Amino acid sequence: MTLSCSVLLVALLLFQAPSLLTLAEDNSIPGEWVLLHVVQGHIGAGNYSYLRLNHDGRIILHMQSLKGDADLYVSDKTLHPNFDTYKLQSVTCGPDMVVVPGDFTRPVGIGIYGHPSYLESEFEMRVFYDQTVPQDPFDTDSYASEGERNEMKSPHRAEEDFQEEESIFWTILIGLLKIVLEILF
Missing domain, CATH: 1.20.5 (Single alpha-helices involved in coiled-coils or other helix-helix interfaces)
Incomplete structure (x- = not known):
């Protein structure tokens, strides 16, 4: 009986570990950042998914690959940025983060690329507004x-x-x- 309770407790802790890590990760977000959107999606290997950012001010794009590896490309010149035409990028194997300056022309194009080494990538991107930047x-x-x-x-x-x-x-x-x-x- 004690052994089965211990196994159940360990299984419960392992099941809750991802959410505990997410909470620990959220504590690293400054209090001055305001969460505007949370975008979740899937992207196939070698494909792009495009988003459009219309919010003014300094915006932080914080993307976590939940499965596979998704990369982030940003441009204020095209709504379809890719690895050839972009202004900002984050192409890590872990969390990707891009700070979009307030002086970028809106709308800003966001390209999410599914790395070809995975059949499908799943991502969650949080869009924050940085209140610490003073208005001109x-x-x-x-x-x-x-x-x-x-x-x-x-x-x-x-x-x-x-x-x-x-x-x-x-x-x-x-x-x-x-x-x-x-x-x-």
Whole structure:
């Protein structure tokens, strides 16, 4: 009876170990950081999953690979960063962390890459806002309301969406022309 209780207690402790490690890990997060989002997902070997960051200010992306190995690529120039086109990266075999500066143009593209040495990678990314960075008092956007800021940014976003749609159109058109030329000649 005592042996079975001991085995049960050890099994319970082993089952709870991951959550205890997560709690210990969370204690290393500064109190000034505000948790904005928790994103969980799966990614296949050699594939990308893309996210878009719209929050202003200094943002911390803290990603933990729960299974396999997921890597993190960030850019304010493209919404689809990869290992060829990125501004910031974290490609460790353990926890990955990237600090997105407040002066990055929004939206910021986030690429999560599933390392090819694993068939599938599972990840959890926590998105934090760093309150310790002071707001620039001379920044004209800081005095605008949320709606006014969205109105100021929307013409650029509409232009980027139009260019992306135009690019897709030309890609499809060129593909169709290649097929027609291949059939004819």
